[in-house]
Amino acid sequence: MNWNIVLAATIKWVFMVLVFGLGVAGILTWVERKMSAVIQDRVGPNRASILGFRMLGLFHPLADAIKAFTKEDFVPDGANRVLFFLAPLIALVPGMLAFAVLPFGPGDNLVIANMDSGIIALLAITSFGIYGATLGGWSSNNAFAMLGSLRAAAQMISYEVSMGLNLVGMFMVFGTLSFSQIVYAQGHLLGGWLPEWGIVVQPLAFILFMAAALAENKRAPFDLPEGESEIIGYNVEYSSMRFATFFLSEFFEVVLIAAIVTVLFLGGWQIPWLDPKGIAGGWIRVLQVGAFVVKTLFVIWVMMLARWTLPRFRYDQVMKLGWKIILPLSLLNILVTAIVLAML
Amino acid sequence: MSAEMIVFWILAIGAVLGALAVVLPPFGRNPLHGALALVVSFIFMAGVYVQLSAFFVAVIQVLVYAGAVMTLFVFVIMLLNLTPEELAQPKYSWYKVLSVFSALAIGFIVASGLTHVLVHFHAASIPATFGNAASVGGVLVKKWLFVFEFSSILLLSAIVGAVLIARKRRS
Numbered sequence: 001m002n003w004n005i006v007l008a009a010t011i012k013w014v015f016m017v018l019v020f021g022l023g024v025a026g027i028l029t030w031v032e033r034k035m036s037a038v039i040q041d042r043v044g045p046n047r048a049s050i051l052g053f054r055m056l057g058l059f060h061p062l063a064d065a066i067k068a069f070t071k072e073d074f075v076p077d078g079a080n081r082v083l084f085f086l087a088p089l090i091a092l093v094p095g096m097l098a099f100a101v102l103p104f105g106p107g108d109n110l111v112i113a114n115m116d117s118g119i120i121a122l123l124a125i126t127s128f129g130i131y132g133a134t135l136g137g138w139s140s141n142n143a144f145a146m147l148g149s150l151r152a153a154a155q156m157i158s159y160e161v162s163m164g165l166n167l168v169g170m171f172m173v174f175g176t177l178s179f180s181q182i183v184y185a186q187g188h189l190l191g192g193w194l195p196e197w198g199i200v201v202q203p204l205a206f207i208l209f210m211a212a213a214l215a216e217n218k219r220a221p222f223d224l225p226e227g228e229s230e231i232i233g234y235n236v237e238y239s240s241m242r243f244a245t246f247f248l249s250e251f252f253e254v255v256l257i258a259a260i261v262t263v264l265f266l267g268g269w270q271i272p273w274l275d276p277k278g279i280a281g282g283w284i285r286v287l288q289v290g291a292f293v294v295k296t297l298f299v300i301w302v303m304m305l306a307r308w309t310l311p312r313f314r315y316d317q318v319m320k321l322g323w324k325i326i327l328p329l330s331l332l333n334i335l336v337t338a339i340v341l342a343m344l
Numbered sequence: 345m346s347a348e349m350i351v352f353w354i355l356a357i358g359a360v361l362g363a364l365a366v367v368l369p370p371f372g373r374n375p376l377h378g379a380l381a382l383v384v385s386f387i388f389m390a391g392v393y394v395q396l397s398a399f400f401v402a403v404i405q406v407l408v409y410a411g412a413v414m415t416l417f418v419f420v421i422m423l424l425n426l427t428p429e430e431l432a433q434p435k436y437s438w439y440k441v442l443s444v445f446s447a448l449a450i451g452f453i454v455a456s457g458l459t460h461v462l463v464h465f466h467a468a469s470i471p472a473t474f475g476n477a478a479s480v481g482g483v484l485v486k487k488w489l490f491v492f493e494f495s496s497i498l499l500l501s502a503i504v505g506a507v508l509i510a511r512k513r514r515s
Contacts, residue, residue, distance in 0.1 A: 083376075115478040121403045131418070133381075137420050138376070143419030146422070153419050157412075177477045 008099075012112045015098045015103035020293070022273075024192040024300070026252040029061045031140065031304060032251075039308045040309075076141055076237045083139035086240070088245035091132025095252045098125045102259050103180045104288040105269045106278020117177040122260065123164055130156045133218070133225060139233030148234035150216060151315065152225030153208065156320040159215040159222075165330040166209040169202045170264060183268035187276025195272045198265035201226060204333045206265045208326050213257045219250065221310040222318060258299035266295045352395055375426060379417045386410040396477040419436035 030045065034057060036046025045057035053059075075084060099120035103111035107134045115121050130153055137149020171177060173187045174192065188196040215222040226233035235246045262268060269274060269288040313321065364387025386409045393402035447475040474480045484492050 083380075115399065115402050117403050120400075120477070124403050124407035124411055127407060127415070130411075130415050131380075134418060134422065134481075136378075150419075150422070153415065156416060157419075160412075231480060 007185070009112050012110075013100065016026075016102075016104060016112065017096050020104075021096065021099055021252055021255050022105065022248075024255045024297070025248055026061050026302065027308075027340075028251045028254060028304075029064060029247070030058055031300075032307075033057070033060070035304050036308050039125055043201040050120070058124070064244070068241050071240035073240045073242065074237075078141040079098075079237070080139035080141070083135045084237075085242075087132050087139060088131075088242045089248070090135065090244055092249035092252065093294070094125050095249060097255050098122050100236055100261070101179055102263055103183055103268060104292055105285055106184075110269075110289065111180060112193060113333040114180050115178065116261035118179045119167055119171075119177050119182075119264075119314050121285060122179075123160075123167075126256075127160060127215075129249075130160075133234050134248065136238065138286055140234075140235050140237035145234050145236045148225055148227070148232060148236065149188065152234050155222065155225060155318055155322070156216055158319065159212040160214040161218060162322060162326045162330050163209060165327070166202075166205040166212065167264070168330075168334050169205045171333070172337050172341055173198075173201050179263050179268075183263060183270060184278065186267040186274075187270045187278075189273075189276075195267060195270065195276075197267040199272070202207070202265070202333070204329065206261075208333070210261060210302075211267070212322075212326055214303065215318065217250065217253050217257055217303075219254070219303070220307045221312050224318060226248055227312075254303055255296070258303065260294045261299045262292060262295040268292055268295075348395065354394070355388050355391040355395065359385050359392060362386075362388060375421045375424075375431070376418065379414060379421055382417075383410050384412065394464070397470060400475055400477045402478045482510045504507075 007328045036042075036124075045060040048054070048057060048063040050059055066335055069107035075081060095158060100112040101115050101122050102116070105111075108114055113121075129229065133152035133156065134149045137145040137147075137152065140146070172183065174182050176182055176185070186195065190196050190200065195199060218225045224233075234245060238246060253306050269278070269292040271288060273292045275284050275288070278285075346425045362381050365371040365381035366385070372382045386405060388403045390402040390410070391407060393399075
């Protein structure tokens with residue numbers, strides 16, 4: 001075993017997950033409130049200040065962190081203490097590991113694990129997120145939390161199926177399960193001018209994948225497992241840093257899903273018509289990593305917009321949408337893709 | 345001892361300890377803890393597959409067993425919400441006889457498989473494509489297509505069974 005590889009992987013992980021992922025997730029707690037305020041014609045967070053500087057309320061995430069750390073850490077009577085402590089971590093850690101297979105730029109240096117079956121690996125890692133929500137609700141020894149965790153488990157299992165099936169069309173078009181290979185393939189030009197991005201060749205899969213990913217993320221309009229505003233969710237018994245961990249894992253998943261959508265459907269680090277083989281290096285490579293970040297932030301913005309625009313579904317509507325609309329459409333998408341590929 | 349061996353022993357011991365924790369106290373007393381111990385054991389097993397260069401099998405192991413099947417187990421155990429009385433050891437002696445018999449049967453299968461491997465094992469260099477998705481998929485849908493499709497009928501029958509059970513009864 002070469003320790004340099006371990007060291008390099010650790011450094012990459014720190015930058016991709018702790019600096020980029022958690023950094024953006026932290027700022028998202030502010031974006032969420034500011035964006036909802038703008039949409040609802042309010043002022044939004046503007047009270048936290050350091051020496052009189054308010055910075056549009058940008059100090060609020062910092063104030064939240066201090067609040068979460070200093071609040072009482074409450075464990076309900078009869079709770080399963082071990083699982084109660086573990087559940088928030090189980091919710092957060094899979095998302096952090098999943099970043100390992102996403103390429104931030106061309107070449108082997110800007111991805112931690114350039115795996116041959118990276119997309120399947122990502123689905124495998126993220127499927128652990130279900131345990132965090134279900135065990136959190138179950139271990140709280142609270143009937144409402146338990147019901148919330150059952151809603152979470154049913155919803156996440158249902159939409160996980162569609163998420164995977166929508167990627168099958170991508171596998172068929174690009175003939176690979178590797179994230180890096182898919183991004184390289186997306187630099188190819190259709191008819192000499194149109195970049196062969198996933199959104200161009202698989203538009204239906206893009207829409208369905210976004211919808212399924214939003215549901216998987218448990219955010220509005222699919223926020224029934226939590227129901228922050230009126231119904232009670234799986235995290236009702238959680239307080240202080242443990243609650244903050246659940247919350248952070250949700251925002252972290254927003255970043256992760258946006259990054260996945262960027263890599264699969266929006267060309268990853270590809271800048272249209274510029275160095276599609278990723279061999280230029282130098283400043284062009286910096287630009288390409290920048291393109292990845294900008295596209296990811298754009299997808300996050302779209303997800304935030306959906307969250308504050310659409311009202312919440314009823315639970316039977318969530319199930320109906322998942323099993324009766326998105327799943328058959330995903331299967332249809334696979335069939336049509338197969339027919340088109342066979343005819344070409 | 346090389347680094348690979350150290351990693352192997354960590355993974356192997358983790359997998360065996362996880363499997364033991366499924367049935368032995370203190371974890372085995374609580375069905376949910378037992379199920380979670382099985383998840384841990386599966387993850388360590390996946391690590392062993394990675395060391396055998398079977399990346400695709402490792403990923404599928406985590407995706408299907410640890411991620412999907414065990415989620416269902418946890419889901420069912422949570423819904424059953426068993427009381428301590430229900431969890432008490434069954435009195436029936438045939439129950440224990442059956443457990444011993446099945447343990448022996450599984451032990452025999454594992455032992456015969458191990459001896460087969462040990463007798464016929466040749467250390468050979470593996471091709472670069474070994475264990476990746478393309479080679480596994482190729483073997484599945486070219487060499488073993490009939491078996492592969494036949495096993496899907498098993499899944500179909502399970503789906504039909506689930507629909508039958510969930511169907512609204514007319515009365």
